[in-house]
Amino acid sequence: MAKKSYAADLVVVGGSATGVLAAICAARKNKKVILIEKESYLGGLAVGSLMGQLTGCGLNDRAMFGGAAKEIIDELFHNNGAKYYPMPARTKEGNIMLLRYNVESLGYLLEQKAVEAGVTVLYSCTVVSAEEDEGSCHVVARGLFDTLEIESSLIIDATGNASVAHLMGLETVTPDIDERMSVALIFKMGNVDCEKLDEFDWVSVRDSWHEEGILPSKFLAFAPCPNTNEAIINATYRANVDQESTEEVTQALMELRKQIHDIIPRFIKHVPGLEHSFLSATAPMLGVRDARRIKGQFCLTGEDIMKMEAYEDAVAPGCWPIDVHLPDGGNVWFETDKPYAIPYWTMVPQNGGRLLVTGRGIDTDESAFSAIRVIPTCMGLGEAAGEAAVLAISASKTFDQIDGKELHAVLRSKGVQV
């Protein structure tokens, strides 16, 4: 197996929209950044799980994006790859903004942005070990035919599962298997009459359809892809899956694929707009909602979100409600009146110095996790992580030595709404 060596200021592990934002923010400020992604595209679940909609982009027609995240979303609009959709709030007046997007457009745009910023992207390789000493970090990543060894000052863990923190032996937690949110396999139908589908009030039928056996759980969401005749469908369900077990993930993928093939004839029969449709894609990645998370220097709780606590070191806004998918198919849902803030110290591991965790692997309890895990919020956390790395590298500091208030000020000056 060939061995290769690299050196960088910053290694970002995980090429989701979160990791890409971290990487481009640091690279644009002249830091040498390597982004390592185990799949062969950027976007994480937003692309690989065929998500098709960003939930919690803003409240009451006011979008929450700022900084580099806003630039990416604006370009998606410009490319005809996105469209806002106001979802009526369930427990209040007003709406929660969703953004429906073309998965292909987002993946390609993220790749272009990363390359333009000067990020070295390494696909199809998985980080298998990471350690830090007093002065630097040492990361090992495996491709199918080669091993990459990278020396860097800092690491950002954007794996969506605090995997690097776990590899480094830092304290992490996962909910018990019987308390984890269900997993799903999202799919896409072609030749859809999207206008007709858009008029269909599927929220009103999902409970009865579950009782009648049309749906495997009460969960159902359709997202017509902007400017296409395709629609993304999230309707499958499997509880109690350990996402860290190869056998369980394999079993879940097989069961969920079967669910898709069983559901489609029923949808063609019952869903207006799908009469002449066909299955055009199944997500290549299992949709795992729950995640391993770090024990950080601050734990954000559901109560903090409900109270919309203010923080001097707020680094990212969120507005998606507390949204726990219970293993029995039920749902806990709490909407806030305005966006809430996520503080910097949720990203800093308890004993960590050179590692920062971003995206959904930050320190939260299960309720706060269910709210902050959505992609727009994770994108904000990614941008915050990238700017934190810039502050740390420029001052030869570690992540636990930078000033959260200074980071807050940097982000505000970029238009981030915190």
Ligand SMILES: Cc1cc2nc3c(=O)[nH]c(=O)nc-3n(C[C@H](O)[C@H](O)[C@H](O)COP(=O)(O)OP(=O)(O)OC[C@H]3O[C@@H](n4cnc5c(N)ncnc54)[C@H](O)[C@@H]3O)c2cc1C
């Ligand atoms: C079924 C389902 C439906 C959802 N619906 C929505 C929705 O409608 N809207 C919404 O906004 N959110 C939705 N979410 C939530 C959202 O998709 C995730 O919470 C979000 O993508 C998390 O972002 P992330 O950047 O933290 O991680 P991820 O998107 O999981 O990205 C992590 C990346 O790291 C890579 N990686 C992991 N480990 C390694 C390693 N060791 N080496 C190299 N690379 C690695 C992965 O391949 C991946 O690309 C849904 C989630 C699920 C499962």
